[in-house]
Amino acid sequence: MKIRTFRYFVKEAVKSMRRNGLMTIASISTVALSLFILGIFTCGVVNLDNLASNLESQVEVSVYLQDNLTTPEIMDVGKKLKVMPGLTKMEFVSKQEALQRFEQRLGDQKDMLQALDGNNPLPNAYVLTFETPEQVKDTAATVTKFKGVDSVHYGQDVVEQIFKITQIIRIGGIILIVFLACATLFIISNTIRLTVFARRKEIAIMKYVGATNGFIRWPFLLEGVILGFIGAAIASACVWEFYLFVTGEVQNSLAFLPIVPIVPFFYKLAGGLFAVGILVGAVGSAISIKQYMKV
Amino acid sequence: MIEFNHVNKVYDNGAVALQDVTLHVDKGEFVLVCGPSGAGKSTFIKLLSHEILPESGTVMVNDMDITRLKKRKIPYLRRRLGIVFQDFRLLPNKTVFENVAFALEVIEEKPSVIKKKVSHVLELVGLAHKANDLPEDLSGGEQQRVAIARAIVNNPLVLIADEPTGNLDPNTSRDIVDLFKQINNAGTTVVMVTHDMDIVSYLDKRVIAIEEGRVVSDRMRGAEYRED
Ligand SMILES: Nc1ncnc2c1ncn2[C@@H]1O[C@H](COP(=O)(O)OP(=O)(O)OP(=O)(O)O)[C@@H](O)[C@H]1O
Ligand SMILES: [Mg+2]
Numbered sequence: 001m002k003i004r005t006f007r008y009f010v011k012e013a014v015k016s017m018r019r020n021g022l023m024t025i026a027s028i029s030t031v032a033l034s035l036f037i038l039g040i041f042t043c044g045v046v047n048l049d050n051l052a053s054n055l056e057s058q059v060e061v062s063v064y065l066q067d068n069l070t071t072p073e074i075m076d077v078g079k080k081l082k083v084m085p086g087l088t089k090m091e092f093v094s095k096q097e098a099l100q101r102f103e104q105r106l107g108d109q110k111d112m113l114q115a116l117d118g119n120n121p122l123p124n125a126y127v128l129t130f131e132t133p134e135q136v137k138d139t140a141a142t143v144t145k146f147k148g149v150d151s152v153h154y155g156q157d158v159v160e161q162i163f164k165i166t167q168i169i170r171i172g173g174i175i176l177i178v179f180l181a182c183a184t185l186f187i188i189s190n191t192i193r194l195t196v197f198a199r200r201k202e203i204a205i206m207k208y209v210g211a212t213n214g215f216i217r218w219p220f221l222l223e224g225v226i227l228g229f230i231g232a233a234i235a236s237a238c239v240w241e242f243y244l245f246v247t248g249e250v251q252n253s254l255a256f257l258p259i260v261p262i263v264p265f266f267y268k269l270a271g272g273l274f275a276v277g278i279l280v281g282a283v284g285s286a287i288s289i290k291q292y293m294k295v
Numbered sequence: 296m297i298e299f300n301h302v303n304k305v306y307d308n309g310a311v312a313l314q315d316v317t318l319h320v321d322k323g324e325f326v327l328v329c330g331p332s333g334a335g336k337s338t339f340i341k342l343l344s345h346e347i348l349p350e351s352g353t354v355m356v357n358d359m360d361i362t363r364l365k366k367r368k369i370p371y372l373r374r375r376l377g378i379v380f381q382d383f384r385l386l387p388n389k390t391v392f393e394n395v396a397f398a399l400e401v402i403e404e405k406p407s408v409i410k411k412k413v414s415h416v417l418e419l420v421g422l423a424h425k426a427n428d429l430p431e432d433l434s435g436g437e438q439q440r441v442a443i444a445r446a447i448v449n450n451p452l453v454l455i456a457d458e459p460t461g462n463l464d465p466n467t468s469r470d471i472v473d474l475f476k477q478i479n480n481a482g483t484t485v486v487m488v489t490h491d492m493d494i495v496s497y498l499d500k501r502v503i504a505i506e507e508g509r510v511v512s513d514r515m516r517g518a519e520y521r522e523d
Binding site: 001002004005008201202204205206207208209210211212213215 | 344346367370371372373374378380384385386387397398400401402403406445
């Protein structure tokens with residue numbers, strides 16, 4: 001195909017998008033909304049995955065002690081912990097220290113601690129560091145049964161919870177997206193059907209003066225692709241803004257959560273959204289071309 | 296150039312449009328097709344342009360059996376034929392110039408060539424001054440001339456015209472017929488449907504008469520009869 005023919009096709013496609021007015025706006029909005037939701041779900045899943053693998057690779061375990069232990073009892077637990085296999089580092093964090101650290105982590109929001117009225121709800125704890133995440137798991141199982149140990153906390157037990165949440169979001173997202181994809185396909189193919197209908201006379205005449213089927217179909221296919229492209233552009237811009245806003249909020253209030261940085265993650269996501277948008281646009285118009293244009 | 300062999304055409308509603316039509320048109324000939332309304336003249340032309348297919352028989356154009364043409368080859372057949380349709384088939388939202396240029400755009404001709412060729416044929420049919428008008432702003436005869444311009448702009452092997460003077464006054468009709476003669480003299484085969492007897496006698500060319508779907512006479516100029 002020659003470049004000027006392609007230009008001619010684009011011109012024809014744009015002309016008919018103008019002529020379709022409301023339908024064009026409706027299809028672009030539908031594509032944009034669907035892709036925006038797809039983008040948001042992807043952001044959520046990617047961040048939860050990131051969080052999970054972050055926790056999974058942690059080799060630290062916190063052993064919280066019961067509140068009423070005497071100093072010798074605390075030392076006792078410490079002695080037993082010291083011989084755990086694979087241990088590389090062991091640190092005792094007292095109630096007071098824990099509170100100080102928590103205060104630091106809260107940053108601007110340390111006013112919240114005033115609600116405690118001077119009580120310290122945090123327990124004494126040993127923080128152990130191991131060589132591998134597997135050793136953490138084994139140790140945790142044993143240590144929970146030690147006398148004087150209240151509970152054991154480490155990344156992996158949260159991981160399973162996160163994994164469950166991710167699964168739910170994935171499945172919910174897939175169902176929603178399949179539904180939205182169908183709606184999008186439907187509305188795009190409808191728009192193209194209108195175009196085909198508006199130009200049926202022109203199509204017939206093109207045939208009689210010797211236009212090939214490809215030549216006749218291209219502008220219609222392009223119209224669908226352009227609809228998908230514009231929808232994807234809008235969706236990408238919205239996802240960008242949304243991600244910046246939400247991650248900003250999260251960083252303010254839950255600073256310890258690891259967040260996937262927007263760049264370069266967003267480039268991949270936007271690439272995906274554009275690919276899906278263009279594909280849906282092309283398939284949507286192909287459906288109508290096949291159904292309504294006997295060439 | 297054109298050969299019909301025992302062609303039969305029956306429409307879906309049972310209307311018998313052509314029966315056992317056999318005829319032959321040589322390269323460079325100028326042939327008139329006459330007959331009363333409903334005789335099957337347009338059907339004859341639609342068979343040539345592959346708009347419809349016969350129930351039986353073969354239609355040859357330029358030594359090619361077009362009844363067995365592959366679907367994707369049809370556009371290439373039509374590019375070799377210049378067809379003036381009885382109902383013009385102009386695009387309502389394109390100007391006269393754009394309508395004629397359309398036939399060249401579909402074959403991806405260069406814009407400079409399109410401009411030159413279109414201006415030339417519009418000059419030929421006397422519509423250069425209406426180049427930027429829309430078809431709806433033209434008279435019937437002017438629309439017909441646009442259709443003729445579009446048919447000849449791509450130097451067709453055969454110019455096929457279905458009543459190209461149907462909407463014209465006698466003087467304009469003569470002009471158009473003279474234009475066809477000129478195109479024919481340049482070597483293009485011309486097949487022209489008409490039931491205007493003035494034109495038939497004015498042109499004095501071979502006449503194929505069709506009645507009720509049959510070729511009832513095939514007369515070379517000067518009343519000589521031919522049957523094959
Ligand atoms: N699409 C169609 N479906 C059914 N019957 C048709 C169709 N087109 C034509 N016919 C019938 O076939 C016969 C021949 O029609 P055709 O159009 O070839 O006539 P014609 O000689 O061109 O007439 P006119 O001089 O009025 O243009 C007529 O009886 C007509 O009713
Ligand atoms: Mg007719």
